[in-house]
Amino acid sequence: MTTISAGPGAGAEPAGVRHVKRPTPLRESVYEALTEMIIDGTLERGRHLVEVELAGLLGVSRQPVREALQRLNNEGWVDLRPGFGAMVHVPAEDEVDQLLAARAALESESARLAARHATKEDVARLRELCKVGTAYQESGDIDGTVRTNGELHSLITEMSGNRFLVDFAAQVDRRVRWYYTPVAPVRGAASWREHNRLVKAISEGDEDKAAQIMREHTEHTRKAYHDLQSGAEPAETPEPEAAPRRRRRTT
Amino acid sequence: MTTISAGPGAGAEPAGVRHVKRPTPLRESVYEALTEMIIDGTLERGRHLVEVELAGLLGVSRQPVREALQRLNNEGWVDLRPGFGAMVHVPAEDEVDQLLAARAALESESARLAARHATKEDVARLRELCKVGTAYQESGDIDGTVRTNGELHSLITEMSGNRFLVDFAAQVDRRVRWYYTPVAPVRGAASWREHNRLVKAISEGDEDKAAQIMREHTEHTRKAYHDLQSGAEPAETPEPEAAPRRRRRTT
DNA sequence: GCACGGCACTTGGTAGACAGTCTACCAAGT
DNA sequence: ACTTGGTAGACTGTCTACCAAGTGCCGTGC
Numbered sequence: 001m002t003t004i005s006a007g008p009g010a011g012a013e014p015a016g017v018r019h020v021k022r023p024t025p026l027r028e029s030v031y032e033a034l035t036e037m038i039i040d041g042t043l044e045r046g047r048h049l050v051e052v053e054l055a056g057l058l059g060v061s062r063q064p065v066r067e068a069l070q071r072l073n074n075e076g077w078v079d080l081r082p083g084f085g086a087m088v089h090v091p092a093e094d095e096v097d098q099l100l101a102a103r104a105a106l107e108s109e110s111a112r113l114a115a116r117h118a119t120k121e122d123v124a125r126l127r128e129l130c131k132v133g134t135a136y137q138e139s140g141d142i143d144g145t146v147r148t149n150g151e152l153h154s155l156i157t158e159m160s161g162n163r164f165l166v167d168f169a170a171q172v173d174r175r176v177r178w179y180y181t182p183v184a185p186v187r188g189a190a191s192w193r194e195h196n197r198l199v200k201a202i203s204e205g206d207e208d209k210a211a212q213i214m215r216e217h218t219e220h221t222r223k224a225y226h227d228l229q230s231g232a233e234p235a236e237t238p239e240p241e242a243a244p245r246r247r248r249r250t251t
Numbered sequence: 252m253t254t255i256s257a258g259p260g261a262g263a264e265p266a267g268v269r270h271v272k273r274p275t276p277l278r279e280s281v282y283e284a285l286t287e288m289i290i291d292g293t294l295e296r297g298r299h300l301v302e303v304e305l306a307g308l309l310g311v312s313r314q315p316v317r318e319a320l321q322r323l324n325n326e327g328w329v330d331l332r333p334g335f336g337a338m339v340h341v342p343a344e345d346e347v348d349q350l351l352a353a354r355a356a357l358e359s360e361s362a363r364l365a366a367r368h369a370t371k372e373d374v375a376r377l378r379e380l381c382k383v384g385t386a387y388q389e390s391g392d393i394d395g396t397v398r399t400n401g402e403l404h405s406l407i408t409e410m411s412g413n414r415f416l417v418d419f420a421a422q423v424d425r426r427v428r429w430y431y432t433p434v435a436p437v438r439g440a441a442s443w444r445e446h447n448r449l450v451k452a453i454s455e456g457d458e459d460k461a462a463q464i465m466r467e468h469t470e471h472t473r474k475a476y477h478d479l480q481s482g483a484e485p486a487e488t489p490e491p492e493a494a495p496r497r498r499r500r501t502t
Numbered sequence: 503g504c505a506c507g508g509c510a511c512t513t514g515g516t517a518g519a520c521a522g523t524c525t526a527c528c529a530a531g532t
Numbered sequence: 533a534c535t536t537g538g539t540a541g542a543c544t545g546t547c548t549a550c551c552a553a554g555t556g557c558c559g560t561g562c
Binding site (some may be wrong): 276277278311312313314315332333334335336 | 522
Binding site for chain 4 (some may be wrong): 301334335
């Protein structure tokens with residue numbers, strides 16, 4: 001799994017290089033399409049993904065599909081069983097917990113480095129996002145809240161200036177969002193209060209404080225998930241609606 | 252070396268190959284072979300990797316090579332330029348620094364969780380590794396020291412019980428070792444003193460202390476690298492023997 | 503009801519083909 | 533001498549076709 005970025009220029013391109021247009025490889029588009037379909041539930045968890053079927057669905061040949069599936073496997077979206085094929089990954093119960101723990105470490109460190117390297121512009125953008133996010137939250141716009149939350153967090157990781165932290169965090173974040181979107185609305189107000197404190201610490205350049213707040217912040221999210229999980233989920237029924245599917249053969 | 256056994260087209264198997272049952276996908280073997288060749292310098296940094304060439308070299312067809320290359324690209328070992336191909340990644344100067352910073356975060360968190368979950372057996376194994384490592388270090392066995400150091404660190408990350416931390420740390424570690432092996436022997440004695448303190452903290456279940464020590468430990472390594480880098484490397488000449496030829500045709 | 507055998511399906515890997523693109527090189531023009 | 537234009541070769545990205553081996557499923561026979 002894992003994509004440790006592999007930017008073509010590895011960073012320091014001369015200032016004004018504007019590469020025109022590069023038709024993205026087909027495998028890339030296939031990869032995007034499949035993750036999308038996995039996240040939005042078109043491809044249910046545990047479903048057997050047949051190469052030729054996907055190929056037909058997307059209008060390409062087997063090759064790009066295979067390459068996309070390999071990558072999805074590496075990144076943990078599907079499980080590739082040799083000789084049988086790919087199944088959409090079914091998360092273990094402790095997996096979200098582990099993801100959130102990993103995210104806590106990554107984002108906490110990012111916040112530390114962000115506090116170290118923050119510029120005036122960065123801080124201004126952070127403040128703006130806080131304001132917007134709080135507004136969304138108060139107006140009950142869940143979609144906007146979630147989106148702004150994501151933007152804030154990803155901006156902070158990017159401010160760390162550490163490509164690996166950015167990559168890892170992005171990966172973890174995407175997985176978390178797939179597994180458990182609805183945690184965000186649960187703890188809305190408190191979350192944005194914490195964001196404000198965090199941005200303040202960053203603006204003051206207080207590394208330890210920023211790291212500490214971010215750790216507590218993500219840890220709160222983990223707790224919130226945990227409570228909600230144990231409270232609202234009595235049995236082994238991930239989705240009450242999707243259960244009666246019976247390994248349907250494609251007709 | 253580098254020839255992947257089990258080549259159906261190759262035929263010429265050396266005498267001692269155990270062909271017991273190898274359902275290992277070829278792409279996996281190709282991936283391993285290529286990382287090996289990258290790490291040991293057979294494939295120099297910046298070199299253009301031609302699919303058919305590698306395929307011939309390893310006795311397989313293009314497809315497994317392609318799949319391996321894409322994984323290598325995802326993990327940052329090579330850079331894949333669309334329409335041109337793969338080049339062995341040339342690390343930017345700040346990259347090792349970023350890797351070590353990421354490792355600090357990951358291993359520090361691992362140490363914290365290891366302290367939380369440590370069993371008696373774990374601690375015993377840690378103590379054993381410390382003893383062995385110190386012995387290697389004192390006897391001047393660099394190879395053994397480095398190996399034991401790796402085993403100790405990977406044991407600690409595994410003790411965290413967090414698969415993602417393990418994966419990320421392993422990946423980062425592998426990259427670090429590629430970029431900069433010789434940092435280990437530089438700071439030998441101090442390193443193992445720190446290891447001992449770390450194991451003590453873990454055995455006592457002191458999470459914060461374990462995390463703190465691990466952070467300082469990796470941070471020391473980062474500093475050591477940094478000093479050694481600025482002090483001992485005047486120019487851009489990683490290997491005096493590596494031909495500075497421009498795009499040399501392969502013979 | 504259960505073990506066994508066979509069948510269909512799917513993957514993993516190979517081979518070959520072809521268009522698009524990238525690089526280098528060479529030649530002609532200014 | 534320097535730029536422009538063209539050419540040729542090389543390599544990737546993708547497609548098609550094909551085959552061997554492995555897997556799960558199903559029906560048969562007991």
